[in-house]
Amino acid sequence: MGTAFKKKRIRILYLEDNEHDQVLVREMLASEGVDCEMECVRNRNDYENALVERKFDIIISDYSLPSFDGLNALAVARRVAPKTPFIFFSGTIGEELAVESLKNGAVDYVLKQRPGRLIPAIRSALRNAAERLRLERAERALKESEERFRIVARASNDVIWDWDIRTGKLWLSDNFRMAFGHPPSAVSTLAQWQNLIHPDDRDRVVSSLANLVVSHGSVWWSEYRICRADGSQAHVFDRASIVHDSDQKPARVVGVLIDVTERK
Numbered sequence: 001m002g003t004a005f006k007k008k009r010i011r012i013l014y015l016e017d018n019e020h021d022q023v024l025v026r027e028m029l030a031s032e033g034v035d036c037e038m039e040c041v042r043n044r045n046d047y048e049n050a051l052v053e054r055k056f057d058i059i060i061s062d063y064s065l066p067s068f069d070g071l072n073a074l075a076v077a078r079r080v081a082p083k084t085p086f087i088f089f090s091g092t093i094g095e096e097l098a099v100e101s102l103k104n105g106a107v108d109y110v111l112k113q114r115p116g117r118l119i120p121a122i123r124s125a126l127r128n129a130a131e132r133l134r135l136e137r138a139e140r141a142l143k144e145s146e147e148r149f150r151i152v153a154r155a156s157n158d159v160i161w162d163w164d165i166r167t168g169k170l171w172l173s174d175n176f177r178m179a180f181g182h183p184p185s186a187v188s189t190l191a192q193w194q195n196l197i198h199p200d201d202r203d204r205v206v207s208s209l210a211n212l213v214v215s216h217g218s219v220w221w222s223e224y225r226i227c228r229a230d231g232s233q234a235h236v237f238d239r240a241s242i243v244h245d246s247d248q249k250p251a252r253v254v255g256v257l258i259d260v261t262e263r264k
Helices: 003-007 019-031 044-053 070-080 095-103 115-155 175-180 190-196 199-214
Strands: 010-015 036-041 058-061 086-090 108-111 159-164 170-172 219-227 233-244 250-259
Touching (some): 019 115
Antiparallel strands (some): 233 250
């Protein structure tokens, strides 16, 4: 039994005009121990009203109905409840219609001649829907975090940088140009950043950062000189922290570069 069934009561909307099939589906769900509330509707009007007025975790629909067909039912669901999984449970749907239904947004189709597939199909659809929701929330949280990050970077004179250890890509906040004259796009790799470090400081700074990564350290800092675009030298204080992945391996280094030239 899937864990999605055990966490909460599942709300199912079932579009079916055959009372025998309604009973069959109820019995199959009960036999699997599915804690659910199934609302059965027989026609387009009741179906559309149910979708508009209530929220469901999954929709099951026959394909052939009096004055209403499955593809129209699917179209209504995509318009009113686009994130709700839709499964066809029908004895009349052919291969071409089945493929068309999947292209139009159905997540699965089950033939009534093989009713044993329905519960696994429901389980899979709910699991996939939960995963999509989790990913959407994670993406939304990431976007909010990135926006806060950009606001902080714009509000500060300090340069924020982010080095992806795996790809070697380096991101610099927009104020890097204001501080040192170089456009951030011209310093998009660690090697390009290293070339801006004063030759007398370069080996010391690069080796200390490399040692941090190799030793799985957590915090790094260094003082050195960096070459401005006009040829002058800026004294900077650079501090950073290691960001580890789920396996506790170093994945990124995120730091703040502070121009301390006037203090020298």
